[in-house]
Amino acid sequence: MSNSANDRSSASASSGRAFAIVGLVFAFLIPIVGLILGLVARNRARESGSPTRLPTVTIVVSVVLLVLEVLAGVLVTVSVLSSSR
Numbered sequence: 001m002s003n004s005a006n007d008r009s010s011a012s013a014s015s016g017r018a019f020a021i022v023g024l025v026f027a028f029l030i031p032i033v034g035l036i037l038g039l040v041a042r043n044r045a046r047e048s049g050s051p052t053r054l055p056t057v058t059i060v061v062s063v064v065l066l067v068l069e070v071l072a073g074v075l076v077t078v079s080v081l082s083s084s085r
Helices: 003-029 031-048 053-083
Strands: none
Touching: 003 031, 003 053, 031 053
């Protein structure tokens, strides 16, 4: 492998890790953003041959929190609508 290709692979791996870390933070704040960043991080990790554990954790946490937010929104909406009758 040429030196420039090796540098690109290393840069892609480190940027994939950075996306995963930022995505994990965003998973708790805005889960849809965390999910998108986790998916990008996992794709970059796969391309560079890096481990995909952290991006996968980011994706799972984002999906779980997104589902919980949607359920909470539905419960609040149903509660408000039923109490106004």
